[in-house]
Amino acid sequence: MGTARNNEGMGRLSNDEVHAAGLSDWRILASTLHATFETGDFRTGADFVAGLTELAERADHHPEVRLSYPRVSVQLSSHDIGGLSERDVNLAREISALAADRGISGAPAELALLELALDTADPAGVGAFWSAVLTGTPDNVDGDDVIDPRERVPLLWLQRTDPHAAPRQRFHLDLWLGREQVEDRIVAALAAGGTVVDDSPETFTVLADPEGNKVCLCVAEGR
Incomplete structure (x- = not known):
């Protein structure tokens, strides 16, 4: 997303500077600009994506685009x-x-971005585990963030806190995988310092x- 080979516009803008640009269809969520356009049907959306692609190619700057019925998210x-x-x-x-030329409306009120935050006194110690579980390798830790470069799962923020006795966990993550992926994830998680809590059910394993x-x-199989 956003890879470019030229040097034009290389300086980083503050959120206030971006907001002042008056991009009414767009919102800054975390450090990314997001927009959703209500295309109404799949063909209109596909045509819009084709036009958007031409703009991106001319700019040599490429967004992440999701085409669905009945909208396009960018x-x-x-x-x-x-x-x-x-x-x-x-x-x-x-x-x-x-979008305006094609009669397609932006829907900024529909925008949202989910990130997960985990309180931990040892981000370095648990980061490799969560990277291994969520992305398949312990190498996707960037500072206090676990980031999936393929964007299959939300960012996990390792929020630093003081050491404390482990409370009863009030929530946990359910990660859905194809059955053929599970064993490799378990192996990666154990190598990154994790433990198996429960592997008796056929439909899930708790780490x-x-x-x-x-x-x-x-x-999903067996449920």
Whole structure:
């Protein structure tokens, strides 16, 4: 998302600077620009994506796009600078103009972004486990964040806290996988310091990180 080979618009903008650009269809969620356009039907959405693709190619700046019935969702950021730049603002403005020309409305009130936060006194100690469970490798830890580069699961923020006795866990993660993926995830999680809490059911396996925080690896077969 947002890969570009030219140097135009390379400077990182503050959130206030982006907000001042008046992009009425767009909202900043975390460090990314998001928009949803109500296309009404799949063919209109596909045609809109085709036009959007032409804009992105001309700008040499490529968003994440999701086509569904009856809407198209778009995300923009500049990964090379870790934030938002003039490239993002300019392309967002062009995409909105394309939508307006085609009678397609933005739906900023529908926008939301889910991230997960885990209180931990040892981000480094538990980060590898959660990276291994969620992404299949312990290597996707960036500071206090576990990030899936393929964006299959939400970002997990490892929020630093003081050490404390482990309370009864009030919530946990259910991660749905194909059955053929489960064993590799368990192996990766154990190698990253995790433990198996319960593997007796046929439809899920409960794992815990080094602090006792739990995740269920779930499969649909047999339910």
